[in-house]
Amino acid sequence: MFLQGSFSTISAAALIQTLCTERRAAQIEAWREKATARICLDEGMVIAAHCEGHEGPEAVFRLISWPDGLFRVVRLPVHVEATMAVPPEELLLEAARRRDEQIG
């Protein structure tokens, strides 16, 4: 374990972007009440995501909508299988677009 904290200190979106910008090979493990999430990052991309029974981009959208929660960042496990390769900006902008269209 090399980093841990609360989403009240840094948002999930900012955490993902920062780790991706630094091109870290890392796994974010997060939990809130009974929900858990796991986001895998490598080479500046989100390469796998699981959250509340969802996988892929939908899992990232779920996590960044959490109003609070705790997280820890660990080294990317060697056995992780990449199921996607999406830049974080693409996921965050898509999440913002969906939110605007729901409101609008």
Add this chain to the structure above:
Amino acid sequence: MFINWALGEINLKIVYYGAALSGKTTNLQFIYARTPANLRGRLISLKTQQDRTLLFDFLQLEIGKVANLKPKFKLYTVPGQVYYAASRRLILQGTDGVVFVVDSQAGRMTENEESWYTMEQHLIELGHDLQTFPIVVQFNKRDLPHALPVQELRRRLPIDGRPCFEASAIKGHGVFDTLKASMNGVVAAVRRAV
């Protein structure tokens, strides 16, 4: 601005802002097409109502190092429709400069004025000083028959002393002049700050 020590890069963000269909996306598509493939990242495109949100990054080698770091620019467009306010605010977060794209057509001034107003509001909310923040203005669609005179556009928008460029983004005219002015303004602001 984001300093990436591991790669020796300084990431600088420029946002193309303006009303829907003013030509923001056309600007970025032209720049992307003419940037060497080995210097640019992947073009990300998100479909929104009426237009698209684009972004990509590229290494700018001609401008020289900034604080001994290689400058990498990230260019974004915002979705222009009124109800994408949260998206526009998110995109403007952490931006180092803005290119405001004006649609020169006579029937589009209300949209231009509203867009300018929301840009100012977002920048103020994000803590920027409008007097010093690098904003470059592009008068786009100068090739169209109903384009208003530049003096009229200047009169209707609070441009003050900001750099302005006439353009026809669809033909590529003025696109790189605008971009270079914005990059120079951003780098000058960073050099003043560090």
